[in-house]
Amino acid sequence: MIDFGRFYQQIATGPLSHWLETLPAQLGQWQREHQHGQFDKWQRCLNKFPNDTNNLVSLTNAMEIASEVPLAAGQIKKLEALLRVFSPWRKGPFKVHGIDINTEWRSDWKWERLRQHITPLNNRTVLDVGCGSGYHLWRMLGDGAKFTVGIDPSTLFLFQFEAIRQLANDDQRAHLLPLGIQQLPKLEAFDTVFSMGVLYHRKSPIDHLQQLKDQLRDGGELVLETLVIDGDENQVLVPMGRYGKMNNVWFLPSADALILWLTKLGFENVRCVDSCITSVDEQRKTDWMEYESLADFLDPADPSKTIEGHPAPKRAVIIANKPQVNE
Numbered sequence: 001m002i003d004f005g006r007f008y009q010q011i012a013t014g015p016l017s018h019w020l021e022t023l024p025a026q027l028g029q030w031q032r033e034h035q036h037g038q039f040d041k042w043q044r045c046l047n048k049f050p051n052d053t054n055n056l057v058s059l060t061n062a063m064e065i066a067s068e069v070p071l072a073a074g075q076i077k078k079l080e081a082l083l084r085v086f087s088p089w090r091k092g093p094f095k096v097h098g099i100d101i102n103t104e105w106r107s108d109w110k111w112e113r114l115r116q117h118i119t120p121l122n123n124r125t126v127l128d129v130g131c132g133s134g135y136h137l138w139r140m141l142g143d144g145a146k147f148t149v150g151i152d153p154s155t156l157f158l159f160q161f162e163a164i165r166q167l168a169n170d171d172q173r174a175h176l177l178p179l180g181i182q183q184l185p186k187l188e189a190f191d192t193v194f195s196m197g198v199l200y201h202r203k204s205p206i207d208h209l210q211q212l213k214d215q216l217r218d219g220g221e222l223v224l225e226t227l228v229i230d231g232d233e234n235q236v237l238v239p240m241g242r243y244g245k246m247n248n249v250w251f252l253p254s255a256d257a258l259i260l261w262l263t264k265l266g267f268e269n270v271r272c273v274d275s276c277i278t279s280v281d282e283q284r285k286t287d288w289m290e291y292e293s294l295a296d297f298l299d300p301a302d303p304s305k306t307i308e309g310h311p312a313p314k315r316a317v318i319i320a321n322k323p324q325v326n327e
Contacts, residue, residue: 008023034178096167222320244298273319
């Protein structure tokens with residue numbers, strides 16, 4: 001059973017301590033009621049992972065785990081078989097004892113696009129909403145963050161994260177909780193909050209943005225990355241049916257519309273720092289994620305459009321600050 005007790009201990013005396021009023025009951029309910037059908041299989045697999053605290057972990061320019069004494073070929077083969085039990089791997093990549101976990105997304109490319117624009121993470125407490133396997137939690141630590149918390153309701157992502165953490169010397173500076181943003185109280189405690197690839201899945205995007213603001217301390221920074229379309233501040237696409245074969249895409253605003261929404265919610269210093277078309281090199285099928293990917297979602301006769309005829313995926317990074325209240 002995955003143990004959240006050490007996380008409770010770590011937040012008990014800091015600005016997140018009031019989360020303990022609701023969090024243990026929520027996670028207890030999750031453990032009783034919301035476990036995936038593969039849970040027992042994944043737990044048995046996780047128990048087989050080596051727990052070597054002498055591993056060398058590099059987080060600065062990649063997420064890489066090695067060993068002072070290279071593993072034998074048989075050990076590497078066994079480890080790779082264990083890691084493949086947790087397929088499909090969507091967010092990464094990870095390199096573990098020479099094993100390249102070639103994930104669907106080149107999440108490192110996204111990190112390189114945005115890291116130069118955000119407030120340096122040195123000594124900051126960070127929340128990553130919809131964090132997937134937790135890849136960016138490790139990169140945030142590599143850029144100096146003090147403590148990173150990811151939330152994502154997917155049980156598979158939780159096990160992927162726990163597998164990597166166990167190999168990364170059981171590092172307790174990063175944690176993933178199987179929760180959605182709507183389950184968080186108004187914590188007002190994080191220095192930086194990331195929401196990447198989530199907004200377009202929310203039925204009420206304004207409520208989502210307010211929930212993100214509620215997690216920030218005064219003066220804290222929001223880093224929002226999402227699908228956008230071209231257009232002015234009044235341009236928003238509400239796809240009827242599917243978008244890129246996804247049936248849970250609700251709103252695709254323009255970057256200017258997003259800036260307007262955030263400004264109306266009281267954010268300050270709102271700006272778009274990056275926008276780019278998602279390429280089939282950044283999101284693609286691999287032997288670690290063998291299902292359909294971006295190339296299958298685009299019109300084969302016109303890749304500037306999705307297979308449904310909508311504009312092809314374009315992503316923007318918006319940064320904003322919660323106002324600093326002067327007492």
